[in-house]
Every structure is written in C-alpha cells, then in structure tokens.
Amino acid sequence: MNKCMERDIQEMLPDLLHRTLAADARERIEAHLATCDKCKEDLEVLRAVKAAAIFAPSIDVDRVVRQIPPYRKIVPVREIPARSRAVAWLVAASLAVVVAGGGSVLLLQQNQTNRRTAIIHDPGVQQTAAGPESVGPVVVRGGAPLQPRINTALPHAHALALVTDVEGLSDTGLRQLMNDMDRFDALPAAEPEPVISVDSGDSLDQDTR
Amino acid sequence: MIPSPDNRPEETDMELIDRWKAGDSRAATRLVGRHSQALARFAASAGEREGIEELVQDTFVRAFASLDSFRGESSLRTWLFTIERRLMLDRRRAERRSRETVPVEESDHVSEYGALDSLIAEEAQERVRRSLDALSPTQREVFTLRVQQGLSYKEIAEIVGSTEGAARVHYHNAIQTVKEFLRDE
Numbered sequence: 472m473n474k475c476m477e478r479d480i481q482e483m484l485p486d487l488l489h490r491t492l493a494a495d496a497r498e499r500i501e502a503h504l505a506t507c508d509k510c511k512e513d514l515e516v517l518r519a520v521k522a523a524a525i526f527a528p529s530i531d532v533d534r535v536v537r538q539i540p541p542y543r544k545i546v547p548v549r550e551i552p553a554r555s556r557a558v559a560w561l562v563a564a565s566l567a568v569v570v571a572g573g574g575s576v577l578l579l580q581q582n583q584t585n586r587r588t589a590i591i592h593d594p595g596v597q598q599t600a601a602g603p604e605s606v607g608p609v610v611v612r613g614g615a616p617l618q619p620r621i622n623t624a625l626p627h628a629h630a631l632a633l634v635t636d637v638e639g640l641s642d643t644g645l646r647q648l649m650n651d652m653d654r655f656d657a658l659p660a661a662e663p664e665p666v667i668s669v670d671s672g673d674s675l676d677q678d679t680r
Numbered sequence: 681m682i683p684s685p686d687n688r689p690e691e692t693d694m695e696l697i698d699r700w701k702a703g704d705s706r707a708a709t710r711l712v713g714r715h716s717q718a719l720a721r722f723a724a725s726a727g728e729r730e731g732i733e734e735l736v737q738d739t740f741v742r743a744f745a746s747l748d749s750f751r752g753e754s755s756l757r758t759w760l761f762t763i764e765r766r767l768m769l770d771r772r773r774a775e776r777r778s779r780e781t782v783p784v785e786e787s788d789h790v791s792e793y794g795a796l797d798s799l800i801a802e803e804a805q806e807r808v809r810r811s812l813d814a815l816s817p818t819q820r821e822v823f824t825l826r827v828q829q830g831l832s833y834k835e836i837a838e839i840v841g842s843t844e845g846a847a848r849v850h851y852h853n854a855i856q857t858v859k860e861f862l863r864d865e
Contacts, residue, residue, distance in 0.1 A: 519804060520812070527723065528720055529720070532716055538741050
C-alpha cells in the first residue's frame, strides 16, 4: 500500500461519495484514484460506513409534528440603549448640579442676611417688656430711628440690632448704643479659659538647677 | 427555491420556516419530513441505540420552540444536529450508562432497503458499526457527520464546538482507526 501525500484529496473523498464536488475537482480526484491504492481503499471504507448509516429507526413524521407547539413569537426584552443610558445619567447629573447650586445660593444669601443683622437676645429687657410687640431699644442712625429686626414670633423677646455701619451713627445714637451695651450680659469669651496647671515642682526644680 | 427532481420548485428551509410562523402547519410537516431521517441516522451513528425517535422528536420540539433564534447563518440541518447533539450529551450525562454496544433491534431497521438486501449487507454493516464504536465520541461524531451526512468540515466544527482544523484531524484519525479495525476483523 503506497503512502498518499495528497491530504486534501483524502479529505474530499466524502464529498465524492455525496456528489457535492465541482466538475474539475471530481475529475482531479478520479484521476488520482486511478493511481492511488490507499485512497481507493479509503473510498471503499467510506462507502461501507455510509451504507451502514441506514440502521436507524424510521421516524413517524406526523407524530413528531403533533408534539410541536404552535408558533409563539419571542418578544425580546427591550434593552435601554447605551446612548439613552448616558443621556439619563447626564440629566440626573444636571439636576443634581442645579439642586446643589440652588441650595448653595440660598444658603449664601441667608448667611449674608445674618451677617448684616445680628439678633442678640437680651434677657434683662425681656423681663420688663410688655409683650411680643415691645420693641425695646432703638438704634438711631443719622437722626432717624432705625427699627431693629426682632423675631416677633417669640413672646417677650427683646433684641438689639447692631448695624455694622457704626460710623454712620450720630453721637446720640452712639451713646444710646453704648448704654444698651452696658446692660448686656457678658458675652462668652472667644478664647478658652486659661488652664491653670498644678505643677508638681519637678520641672521648676529642673529649670532652677 | 430549490428545484426538485420533478422540476417543481421546492421551498427552502427558510421559506418553510416563514410559512410555519405564518400559521401553516403543513410547513412543519415538510421540514420534519426533510430532516428527521438524517437526525435519526446521526443519532444512531453517534452510538444511540434506544429512544432515537424520542430524541428526534425532542430535537424538533426544541428547534421549533426557538426558531426565532435561528438566523440562517448555517443550514437548518446543521443547527438541528447541534441541538440533537446537545440533547444526546444531556441524555448520556443523565443516564450515565455504559458505552457498551447494544444490538440494534429489528424494529429499528428502516424499510428503505428490501429484506434481501438487508440480510446480505447485515454482516458487513455490523462490522462497520463495531468499527465506529471503536472511535472516541468526538471522532465518531466528526466521522459520521462527514461520511454519512456529507457535511463540510466547517459545519462539523460548528456542531461539535471545535475548529475546522481539529475536525480534519479527527476525520483522518477516525478513518485510520476504522480501516485498522476492519483489517483486523
């Protein structure tokens, strides 16, 4: 038995059996088979294998068809395209920026208002106040009295508004302001109380030595 | 349209699929009739001896239930072989049965050939079947798909989930084994 090197022809032998080759390829293989014992033997084996395939049960087509369910179209789950998802994120981010920005502006405005007007609680005056409508001390600015901003919602609340523009006050107004300030309770110290440490004397001893 | 032997235009698989989707049950009958024997032969040559008809039936039921996923990139038959092969693997895993050859029952034999032809050919065919049993499962699948079904290496690679080159190697090894088996017998 010769050893055939025509590997592509060997691989095409089943196509020759099934008559699926083009005319030129079939002629080439048939010419090769005339001289190659190995391929001839291969072809005989393939014929036998193909013939052996008849040993399969015949299928009852109608029975199979009866088991097939009627057609139902599969509706694919609608996926949000990546572009739409990006747009959704962009909108969400924009809304977040607007909300955060708006909130910041409102807070800033409120802080500025608070800076301009400081409401100071005056418990001494509160005791003598007739009611929530009691205005208490009046800051006079440029001869005209300035109404301090008072939280009238609080009963017996009394407060003094300190206008930041103190330089604009007249002498009378300034004097009035000073008098009012004298009546205030001491404000808490901005600085912490000095801590008096109890020294054991060791460190002193060391220093003096 | 594919011309049939009697020169009547024969509908392609895709045309029949469209007709079945449109509600024509006769299209399903045509499709099953066209491919069922090939599926039965593939199952038999792949080593299945029992329940081949049920296997073929399950293959069609599954295929028709998911016909929307068939895009026509391969032939319908290749796709059906892929489904059937998966079912065979599932069945083997489930049953965990031995790979010993079980003789094919008389009732399983097709009536394509006459009784006399069957008797004459039986001995030789039995030897061939035994030689196929000597192959590894993948070799047998590749070999029978190539020789008995006439599929291309590309189609076979698709069915067995391999490459075209690997399918060619399996084919060469298989024919070598079969030849040696038949020589030694």
